[in-house]
Amino acid sequence: MSKTDTTSAANRAADAxxxxxxxxxxxLSTAPQEETSSGGPSLGPVGWVRWFxxxxxSMRVALILLFLLxxxxxPGSLIPQNGVDELKVQDFKAANPGLTxxxxxxxxxxxxxxxxxxxxxxxxxxxxxxxxxxxxxQFVGQLRGRPPGAPKRLTRLPAYTSWRTEASPEQVxxxxxxxxxxxxxxxxxxxxxxxxxxxxxREAGNLLFHIALIVMxxxxxxxxxxxxxxxxxxVEGDGFSNTLPLYDDFRSGSLFDTDELAPFSFTLxxxxxxxxxxxxxxxxxxxFEADVSYSVPGGPxxxxxxxxxxxxxxxxxxxxxxxxxxxxxxTVRDARGKAVFKGAVPxxxxxxxxxxxxxxxxxxxxxxxxxxxEQLGLPAFFVPTYAGKGNGQMFSQFPALAFPxxxxxxxxxxxxxxxxxxxxxxxxxxxxxxPFKDKNGDVFKQTLLPGExxxxxxxxxxxxxxxxxxxxASFQISQQPGNGLALAGAIAAIAGLxxxxxxxxxxxxxRATTGEDGVTVVEMAxxxxxxxxxxxxxxAGLAARLHAEAPTAPEPEPASAEDAASAADPADxxxxxxxx
Amino acid sequence: MNLAAATNASLAEMSxxxxxxxMAVYTLAFLAHIAEWVFGSRSKVGRTAAALTPSRTAAAPQxxxxxxxxxxxxxxxxxxxxxxxxxxxPDGPGAAAGDVQGDLYGRIAVSLxxxxxxxEAAGVVTRAVAVQRAPWGNMYEFSTTFSTVAVGxxxxxxLAKKDIRWMGLPLVTxxxxxLGIATTWLYTDSxxxxxxxxxYWLWIHVSTAIFCGAVxxxxxxxxxxxxxxxxxxxxxxxxxxxxxxxxxxxxRLPAAASLDKFAYRINAAIFPxxxxxxxxGAIWAGDAWGRYWGWDAKEVWSFITWVAYAAYLHAxxxxxxxxxxxxxIALIAFGCFLFNYYGVNIFVTSKxxxxxx
Numbered sequence: 001m002s003k004t005d006t007t008s009a010a011n012r013a014a015d016a017x018x019x020x021x022x023x024x025x026x027x028l029s030t031a032p033q034e035e036t037s038s039g040g041p042s043l044g045p046v047g048w049v050r051w052f053x054x055x056x057x058s059m060r061v062a063l064i065l066l067f068l069l070x071x072x073x074x075p076g077s078l079i080p081q082n083g084v085d086e087l088k089v090q091d092f093k094a095a096n097p098g099l100t101x102x103x104x105x106x107x108x109x110x111x112x113x114x115x116x117x118x119x120x121x122x123x124x125x126x127x128x129x130x131x132x133x134x135x136x137x138q139f140v141g142q143l144r145g146r147p148p149g150a151p152k153r154l155t156r157l158p159a160y161t162s163w164r165t166e167a168s169p170e171q172v173x174x175x176x177x178x179x180x181x182x183x184x185x186x187x188x189x190x191x192x193x194x195x196x197x198x199x200x201x202r203e204a205g206n207l208l209f210h211i212a213l214i215v216m217x218x219x220x221x222x223x224x225x226x227x228x229x230x231x232x233x234x235v236e237g238d239g240f241s242n243t244l245p246l247y248d249d250f251r252s253g254s255l256f257d258t259d260e261l262a263p264f265s266f267t268l269x270x271x272x273x274x275x276x277x278x279x280x281x282x283x284x285x286x287x288f289e290a291d292v293s294y295s296v297p298g299g300p301x302x303x304x305x306x307x308x309x310x311x312x313x314x315x316x317x318x319x320x321x322x323x324x325x326x327x328x329x330x331t332v333r334d335a336r337g338k339a340v341f342k343g344a345v346p347x348x349x350x351x352x353x354x355x356x357x358x359x360x361x362x363x364x365x366x367x368x369x370x371x372x373x374e375q376l377g378l379p380a381f382f383v384p385t386y387a388g389k390g391n392g393q394m395f396s397q398f399p400a401l402a403f404p405x406x407x408x409x410x411x412x413x414x415x416x417x418x419x420x421x422x423x424x425x426x427x428x429x430x431x432x433x434x435p436f437k438d439k440n441g442d443v444f445k446q447t448l449l450p451g452e453x454x455x456x457x458x459x460x461x462x463x464x465x466x467x468x469x470x471x472x473a474s475f476q477i478s479q480q481p482g483n484g485l486a487l488a489g490a491i492a493a494i495a496g497l498x499x500x501x502x503x504x505x506x507x508x509x510x511r512a513t514t515g516e517d518g519v520t521v522v523e524m525a526x527x528x529x530x531x532x533x534x535x536x537x538x539x540a541g542l543a544a545r546l547h548a549e550a551p552t553a554p555e556p557e558p559a560s561a562e563d564a565a566s567a568a569d570p571a572d573x574x575x576x577x578x579x580x
Numbered sequence: 581m582n583l584a585a586a587t588n589a590s591l592a593e594m595s596x597x598x599x600x601x602x603m604a605v606y607t608l609a610f611l612a613h614i615a616e617w618v619f620g621s622r623s624k625v626g627r628t629a630a631a632l633t634p635s636r637t638a639a640a641p642q643x644x645x646x647x648x649x650x651x652x653x654x655x656x657x658x659x660x661x662x663x664x665x666x667x668x669x670p671d672g673p674g675a676a677a678g679d680v681q682g683d684l685y686g687r688i689a690v691s692l693x694x695x696x697x698x699x700e701a702a703g704v705v706t707r708a709v710a711v712q713r714a715p716w717g718n719m720y721e722f723s724t725t726f727s728t729v730a731v732g733x734x735x736x737x738x739l740a741k742k743d744i745r746w747m748g749l750p751l752v753t754x755x756x757x758x759l760g761i762a763t764t765w766l767y768t769d770s771x772x773x774x775x776x777x778x779x780y781w782l783w784i785h786v787s788t789a790i791f792c793g794a795v796x797x798x799x800x801x802x803x804x805x806x807x808x809x810x811x812x813x814x815x816x817x818x819x820x821x822x823x824x825x826x827x828x829x830x831x832r833l834p835a836a837a838s839l840d841k842f843a844y845r846i847n848a849a850i851f852p853x854x855x856x857x858x859x860x861g862a863i864w865a866g867d868a869w870g871r872y873w874g875w876d877a878k879e880v881w882s883f884i885t886w887v888a889y890a891a892y893l894h895a896x897x898x899x900x901x902x903x904x905x906x907x908x909i910a911l912i913a914f915g916c917f918l919f920n921y922y923g924v925n926i927f928v929t930s931k932x933x934x935x936x937x
Binding site: 059060062063066067069070073074076077078081083084088111112155156157158159160161162163220229276279284285286287288307308309310311318320322476478480483486487490491493494497498501502524536539540543544547552 | 656657658659660661769771774775776778779781848849851852855856859862863864866867868869870871872873874875876877880881883884887888890891893894895897898900901916924928929
């Protein structure tokens, strides 16, 4: 801080007072000085670097960076983001082919990991570090030092009081020191006055808050780099064990190692969903619960319940319930009557009433009416609550299983699953498939109720919609280190913030001098970092206490004032006892 | 079960009636405030009281001698002195400006506001009882709670003998606006929550969010009035003559410095709570959605609001940014809060959009 340099340089009579005042307020905080000269440096590269550093760590630049940070965050909330909803990004790209290349160049689909957004917050944090490191040193220095002596003219300070007393200056000083120390001021006698300071926690809180922000950033970065997150759809009765190949989809941070996947497995015993049965909100979900059994290697099986807000925590990994749907159980028989497929087929919901679509794929074992090997693809449309035959389209009326119906089409041929290319299990590649046709030559389709069987045309086999309908739930299994650190940082930030905003740092001076008439004049003054209504009140309280010990001297006309004084302001013995 | 449902329906009905009643009473309070301002404008007392004379108190002797020669040993009197550079303008006399009739109307307005507050609070509580959960499941419920808390905070300040009656008119006006929007466009029948909202964090996160918004709002009103009053004062100080509106209305407001200080105290006091609200939301998101921070639109705008208020607090401590510039930042920050509420809920798809519009 260059403050003391400038003040000692400007030591002419007119400035002396201002200088003394500046010193009185010096180091009341560690806030950075504002640069007064805004011109660029006329020095060499070192000068430039220093100039740049000083600019970066100045409050003004920090303010500008804060602005940029909030401005930069805006587009990410209005433009779909890859990290939030990839499907929406694809929709947006399809709808705006002209804008897409521009947006991609500007990284507007990945705002929060973009170069420019990172640049803003990294600069901000460099600026922050450049600010708090020197401030911390200064604060340590202030903690080891003592508050400065009283400025010459106490009357110029924001809060001031004075009275005349018969007590000697030494007595007043002693009483003042005792009083201030009793009120937990850091007080000492200096240059014929008593100086006290309080509220160091303000600065401590301020530093704590800013350090906590850095801790949170580090925690967030750690989480992003080491996290793993995957999704898995599980049908009732099926299980999952936490290994990479079993995930439906998997994402991880760049420093994540698959060996770090916590070893555990779980089975979905039952999924329960309930819905509002009537009223205007009919169909709105009320509860979603997944009952699971889980275990870690060598451990016993445990029962658990996963709800929307209550993930299952196993070995530090969290299992969240993300979505759910129905998986009708279907049996497919080929032309010979042999059951070639039997199982629950999870279908994906397309609306709030869980109208679901998907495909039943029969890959092996099927032989057609001629006895040839073929594959079958049955596009499925499922509704948990059917409107009834002839009642509109195949859309569900209610999300629960009130009147389930399954509509199936049928294709035969080559599903093209053997080519090694990844294929969407919910869609059908029809390029090498032929539809079964009904008598009229239309594409064969039939709606089944539970227990019903449909016969494929030409004796090509049959499909039975079993009475048992299973539900599935999809889970997100995520592991993210740094959460504890982030929480600790957040709590420290709030505590520090409260300290730095609610605590006042202030100084109080007491000076007792012998006046010309031999009577002691007591002067008290207070100075705060910011103008505060509490400062005068606090000074008044202190003055009242001190006044009780050094009561006002009677006016030149002698009178017995002493008794009245102690009656008016009884000293608090507890307070005085608290000295040392 | 049916009986219980019927009770709930009638309770919900009652809640609606209470909210409408509170709107009627707020309207009366609004009219009374108007009367207060109108009668106050004819007061000569107010005019002279608001004359811009610097009140520099000298270091006066503290001990007064009484007749009879016995010194009265008062507490030592503390003399305050404002920092160099400030205008030292006294606060205006308030809306009634010393006019007896105006003051009477002002008192009536405050009484009516108190009544309306009680009725509205009863409406919110009845709603909560009817749905048997925290009354913060959709925007209608947010809005009614929001204005209840804002008025409650205002009445709390009045109760604490703070000079804040000048806020009565703008506050009641906007409360009526808020309730009008809530009942006209945002109304949602009482109902249960979707599973994602079944958490005790609803009580913590949403209640603090509403409280922060309501109190930030008081700060924003003070900031806005500060800007008007400040330009009025600087015009006077520069020897200009402000218009009739300024002479009549702004003159009666507290001094710019007082308004600024009031706004700062409110914003500074609520900022840690707002930080807590975001942290609580992040913890809840960690439980509900599998990540504590995912750049969801609501999260982004909460963050922007937070950064804007942080910028405001920094600006106040930076030379060249104090005063008007900082005030503009505070207004922008509150604008971000408002957008986060109306804009994100209505126009942007967000994970918070089950707010039920």
